[in-house]
Amino acid sequence: MRKRIYSAERIPYPMKRVGKRGEGKFERISWDEALDTVAAALKKTIDQYGNEAVHLLYGSGTYQLINGNQNASKRLLNMLGGYLGAYGTYSSAQIGMAVPFTYGGLPASYITEIANAHLLVSFGNNLSVTRGSGGGMSYELTHALETGRLRTIMIDPRYSDTMLGKESEWVPIRPGTDAALVEAIAYILITEDMVDQPFLDKYCVGYDEKTLPEGAPENSDYKSYILGKSSDKTAKTPAWASEITGIPEDIIVRIAREIGTTKPCYITQGLGVQRHANGEQTSRAIPMLSILTGNLGLPGTSPGARGADSSLGEAGLPTGTNPVKTLISFFSWSDAIDRGTELTALKDGVRNKDKLDVPIKFLWVTQSNTLINQHSDSNATHKILQDDKKCEFILVVDNQMTPSTRYADILLPDVTSFEMWDLTADGYSSGILNFMISVQPSIKPFEEARPLYDVCCDLAKRFGIEKEYSEGRTTEQWAEFLYNKTREKYKDQLPDYETFKKKGMVRVNTNRDKGIGLKAFRDDPGANPLKTPSGKIEIYSARLADIAKKWTLPKGDVITPLPQYVATWESHLDPKTKQFPLQMIGHHTKGRTHSTYHNIDWLREVVPDEVWINPVDAQKRNIVAGDKVHIFNERGTVEMAAKVTNRIMPGVVSIPQGAWYKPNEKGVDVGGNVNTLTSLRPSPLAKANPQHTNLVEVKKVSGDRS
Ligand SMILES: Nc1nc2c(c(=O)[nH]1)N[C@H]1C(S)=C(S)[C@@H](COP(=O)(O)OP(=O)(O)OC[C@H]3O[C@@H](n4cnc5c(=O)[nH]c(N)nc54)[C@H](O)[C@@H]3O)O[C@H]1N2
Ligand SMILES: Nc1nc2c(c(=O)[nH]1)N[C@H]1C(S)=C(S)[C@@H](COP(=O)(O)OP(=O)(O)OC[C@H]3O[C@@H](n4cnc5c(=O)[nH]c(N)nc54)[C@H](O)[C@@H]3O)O[C@H]1N2
Numbered sequence: 135m136r137k138r139i140y141s142a143e144r145i146p147y148p149m150k151r152v153g154k155r156g157e158g159k160f161e162r163i164s165w166d167e168a169l170d171t172v173a174a175a176l177k178k179t180i181d182q183y184g185n186e187a188v189h190l191l192y193g194s195g196t197y198q199l200i201n202g203n204q205n206a207s208k209r210l211l212n213m214l215g216g217y218l219g220a221y222g223t224y225s226s227a228q229i230g231m232a233v234p235f236t237y238g239g240l241p242a243s244y245i246t247e248i249a250n251a252h253l254l255v256s257f258g259n260n261l262s263v264t265r266g267s268g269g270g271m272s273y274e275l276t277h278a279l280e281t282g283r284l285r286t287i288m289i290d291p292r293y294s295d296t297m298l299g300k301e302s303e304w305v306p307i308r309p310g311t312d313a314a315l316v317e318a319i320a321y322i323l324i325t326e327d328m329v330d331q332p333f334l335d336k337y338c339v340g341y342d343e344k345t346l347p348e349g350a351p352e353n354s355d356y357k358s359y360i361l362g363k364s365s366d367k368t369a370k371t372p373a374w375a376s377e378i379t380g381i382p383e384d385i386i387v388r389i390a391r392e393i394g395t396t397k398p399c400y401i402t403q404g405l406g407v408q409r410h411a412n413g414e415q416t417s418r419a420i421p422m423l424s425i426l427t428g429n430l431g432l433p434g435t436s437p438g439a440r441g442a443d444s445s446l447g448e449a450g451l452p453t454g455t456n457p458v459k460t461l462i463s464f465f466s467w468s469d470a471i472d473r474g475t476e477l478t479a480l481k482d483g484v485r486n487k488d489k490l491d492v493p494i495k496f497l498w499v500t501q502s503n504t505l506i507n508q509h510s511d512s513n514a515t516h517k518i519l520q521d522d523k524k525c526e527f528i529l530v531v532d533n534q535m536t537p538s539t540r541y542a543d544i545l546l547p548d549v550t551s552f553e554m555w556d557l558t559a560d561g562y563s564s565g566i567l568n569f570m571i572s573v574q575p576s577i578k579p580f581e582e583a584r585p586l587y588d589v590c591c592d593l594a595k596r597f598g599i600e601k602e603y604s605e606g607r608t609t610e611q612w613a614e615f616l617y618n619k620t621r622e623k624y625k626d627q628l629p630d631y632e633t634f635k636k637k638g639m640v641r642v643n644t645n646r647d648k649g650i651g652l653k654a655f656r657d658d659p660g661a662n663p664l665k666t667p668s669g670k671i672e673i674y675s676a677r678l679a680d681i682a683k684k685w686t687l688p689k690g691d692v693i694t695p696l697p698q699y700v701a702t703w704e705s706h707l708d709p710k711t712k713q714f715p716l717q718m719i720g721h722h723t724k725g726r727t728h729s730t731y732h733n734i735d736w737l738r739e740v741v742p743d744e745v746w747i748n749p750v751d752a753q754k755r756n757i758v759a760g761d762k763v764h765i766f767n768e769r770g771t772v773e774m775a776a777k778v779t780n781r782i783m784p785g786v787v788s789i790p791q792g793a794w795y796k797p798n799e800k801g802v803d804v805g806g807n808v809n810t811l812t813s814l815r816p817s818p819l820a821k822a823n824p825q826h827t828n829l830v831e832v833k834k835v836s837g838d839r840s
């Protein structure tokens with residue numbers, strides 16, 4: 135934290151752009167000049183193009199309840215008439231969109247429930263790294279594994295840190311093919327009579343012919359599809375799936391029998407499996423294992439989607455409502471700059487309007503490095519952003535000079551959480567642990583840095599709405615006000631504000647008893663129907679069949695009413711493999727959160743940026759550990775050192791995501807940002823980031839690591 139607070143990249147004062155966008159040439163200006171410029175640009179955009187031309191970019195940089203979570207920005211923009219909003223997130227868009235077609239929501243069991251299971255089957259879920267919030271879900275998994283009677287099957291192209299000897303079995307799988315594995319498991323469950331038929335009959339729609347919804351074509355039920363009786367005439371046998379997934383047939387059969395005969399069985403998935411071009415299909419396929427075996431709504435089971443996180447439902451700075459109802463997918467913003475008025479509802483997923491009327495002209499970027507680093511195809515995005523006739527004004531507020539700041543017209547210095555008043559709750563992946571935390575300044579703000587709420591108050595003043603915006607409260611007064619609001623719900627656990635402030639942090643127990651996903655539905659489906667059209671689990675979704683008919687999808691994109699495997703572009707089956715034979719994914723690392731903390735040299739020493747490559751693939755290319763290599767495809771070239779390791783399966787490479795984009799004069803990204811190689815083409819249903827679906831080639835540049 136000290137290294138971050140006093141890093142060479144801290145932004146000391148407000149600046150305005152003097153070079154081209156992306157060049158990073160700035161001149162120091164006063165706060166007054168900076169805020170006058172921002173207010174004038176915002177006013178001009180709204181007057182000339184309307185509020186729909188203003189967009190608040192996705193950003194996950196900080197989660198305080200007043201300054202963070204983009205609350206201060208949202209409140210101001212809403213009061214000024216609103217902005218083009220977004221649905222979905224880089225984190226979980228595909229699963230968030232797809233699984234509700236099956237379950238009417240995204241039901242989940244707590245990780246603590248794993249302690250009651252006899253078998254854990256986990257798809258691409260790296261809890262020790264991605265849910266390691268100093269306790270929470272990572273701790274819950276470790277604790278559950280301590281029961282000693284649990285078998286764990288971990289399905290991942292990479293041998294992740296969650297395994298490291300704690301797993302019973304690692305099953306490496308080709309990226310993007312999990313749904314094919316699920317289908318072959320289903321084939322064994324069905325043909326060896328291990329499905330829970332009474333459960334399927336009572337709770338589900340579309341497992342077999344007798345529960346297919348009216349109007350569904352003949353043989354379009356799940357069982358017919360698996361057994362090869364539907365239109366594709368292909369039985370989803372282990373041999374069939376072995377070709378696709380790269381998993382030996384006998385292993386598929388054995389896993390299927392284990393799942394079919396072990397109860398309770400806890401099936402789960404991380405978010406990496408769905409950050410793919412066919413992520414919606416995969417995320418909807420995995421729950422089929424819970425459904426077919428009736429492993430849901432009972433102790434030790436899970437609906438097969440992600441793990442649950444309890445939340446306090448804490449009060450944040452009220453953001454008001456956005457008067458602009460038009461929404462785009464969170465991932466479409468660069469398209470909405472580039473070819474805004476071409477974006478339509480049926481082709482691009484625009485919501486609440488048939489098409490966009492204006493492109494994005496004003497981008498508000500805060501707590502985000504998504505502008506260039508965390509979005510896809512950085513080189514293509516660079517071109518879109520560089521043209522200041524397209525998006526006419528970009529405001530960036532950050533506390534570090536990240537790659538995104540190079541695209542700012544006005545750049546504002548924010549404080550860190552050590553330099554401000556605020557309030558925060560557990561925020562993220564804390565499982566059944568919940569906290570309220572008092573954020574207090576321990577040092578003075580760095581140079582001229584100011585908290586965003588204060589900055590927004592000053593902007594509000596320029597629009598004559600300062601009183602309305604602040605309601606006369608300072609940040610600390612808001613913190614007290616909001617704390618007391620949350621306290622109303624937990625009077626017996628949360629002390630008065632003064633005591634809380636002194637303690638700094640208070641633990642709260644919330645929903646422990648609600649730990650099993652779909653328990654109420656399982657207990658009494660009549661009284662507790664799901665929010666699907668039928669009230670049941672929709673294995674066959676008539677709504678998806680309808681969407682598939684109505685939407686215009688590019689060639690190769692498919693939406694199916696059944697949760698079935700779809701081979702997609704840039705999979706191992708794509709003809710492009712001739713040129714780019716390796717599948718590339720990225721992974722979240724324990725060395726930073728996305729791009730935050732990338733500039734801390736101690737962390738880079740512990741978790742270096744290296745591309746993971748299997749010895750088989752390395753040998754073919756004459757690469758040894760530590761060699762400098764180029765990873766490239768038609769979108770760009772990344773330069774970094776090679777980590778030659780059996781921890782990744784042959785045919786697949788992985789780059790730790792979050793490194794800072796740094797193209798050199800030849801256009802080679804020597805910063806090592808994985809998004810120099812990822813694609814802007816959205817996934818079919820959620821119109822979301824396919825950032826783990828890529829084909830690349832790797833070649834040795836030199837044996838000298840320096
Ligand atoms: N290829 C690939 N790309 C990915 C992913 C992937 O798996 N692969 N993951 C995606 C996912 S899941 C996500 S959530 C996104 C994350 O993308 P982002 O939300 O952009 O997250 P970060 O990269 O951490 O950037 C957060 C920014 O907030 C800044 N920040 C931190 N604290 C403060 C503060 O107090 N005030 C202000 N103003 N700024 C602050 C940091 O300096 C940093 O620039 O990335 C996505 N991108
Ligand atoms: N330390 C740390 N913690 C974090 C973050 C961070 O950057 N650093 N980011 C946070 C955020 S915002 C999010 S959204 C979450 C992200 O959490 P996740 O999305 O779950 O993280 P990933 O690393 O993208 O993917 C998890 C695992 O999926 C595997 N995987 C990739 N593709 C496939 C596939 O096709 N099939 C299978 N079976 N496995 C696959 C990867 O190898 C990886 O081990 O993590 C959060 N926690």
Ligand SMILES: [Mo]
Nearest residue numbers: 194224225226
């Ligand atoms: Mo995320």
